[in-house]
Amino acid sequence: MKRIVIFASGSGSNAENIINYFKDHNSVTVSLLLSNKKEAAVLDRANRLKVPAMSFNRKAFEAGIVTSLLQNLSPDLIVLAGFLWKVPEDMVKAFPGKIVNIHPALLPKFGGKGMYGMFVHQAVIENKEKESGITIHYVNEHYDEGAVIFQQSTPVAETDTAEDVAAKVHELEYAHFPVIIDQLLHAE
DSSP states (O other): OEEEEEEEOSSOHHHHHHHHHHTTOSSEEEEEEEESOTTOHHHHHHHHTTOOEEEOOHHHHHTTHHHHHHHHHOOSEEEESSOOSOOOHHHHHHSTTOEEEEESSOTTTTOSTTOOHHHHHHHHHHTTOSEEEEEEEEOOSSTTOSOEEEEEEEEOOTTOOHHHHHHHHHHHHHHHHHHHHHHHHTOO
């Protein structure tokens, strides 16, 4: 059985989508959900979906405690689904090629520190982009600079608002992220 650990910071709609995708899967399970916010709605979602979940603070993350926990679990893939902190270098080194993130834009555009959620979609509108989309990529030591695994675009109309772009991007995330995770787990 392949094991996934999901990291999330917010409401957790992408995490729930991934959990539901693998719920009845015969060779993949979501074994743990971790959040850097003890009040994050994603923890309630995980509890409702019967996935073990816990929160941690920055000290535990940066001191290697979370990395040690992961090493004991030996996940096949670590999935960042709306997780906003930079992954510490010790974790990247402990799980080379096993940490993936989804970014709500077509990297390298609109990536980096502070570029998440509505900030990304607003930047797309302000820059009069003709398209936006999603990028699924490996995580390295830098924000949004790991090797690209998959990209999918969606048109941006001149009349679109940041909220319109967000809705289009969410549809792409829900449609593609679980499928790409599944493919990565079975690529060996």
